[in-house]
Amino acid sequence: MFDFTLNIIGNDWIMIVLVALVLLLGTKRLPDATKKLARVMAQYDKTKNMVQEEIQKAKGEFNINISGPVMSERQKLETLAKSLGVNVEGKTDDDLRNLVDSKLGGSAKPDQDPKK
Structure with a gap:
């Protein structure tokens, strides 16, 4: 119309x-x-x-540079660890979490046993 x-x-x-x-x-x-x-x-x-x-x-001092989408938890951990200057070769996910946590100055989560 x-x-x-x-x-x-x-x-x-x-x-x-x-x-x-x-x-x-x-x-x-x-x-x-x-x-x-x-x-x-x-x-x-x-x-x-x-x-x-x-x-x-x-x-x-944290230089986090992500060039594309991060698909898995492992990639997230590796990206974060590399940005903090942590060598990711031959480390398990738990090792990377602990190293990243120590670099960031954090403490253990309340539901985790701090003796581990």
Whole structure:
């Protein structure tokens, strides 16, 4: 039947938004609104950068680089152990768990016997 969709692409949307802003805000309030928007965007960028820096600081010496999906528990253990500088050759899963735990400074889980 009838197709009432707008076939507007690209820069046409920018013009429509600008005209709508001028009509809604008027020419006197538009500069103030753009200044406030610029301040909000600057604060957002500043906060985003601060959060990224904090994440990098928290990450610290641990350089975990996973290039693709890790499919098995063994691959997860090996990836984590390699990132901590542990040699994974000839070690069982339990050995790797204990080595990773000791490198990270953790303690035994409550349901495990610490004497093992």
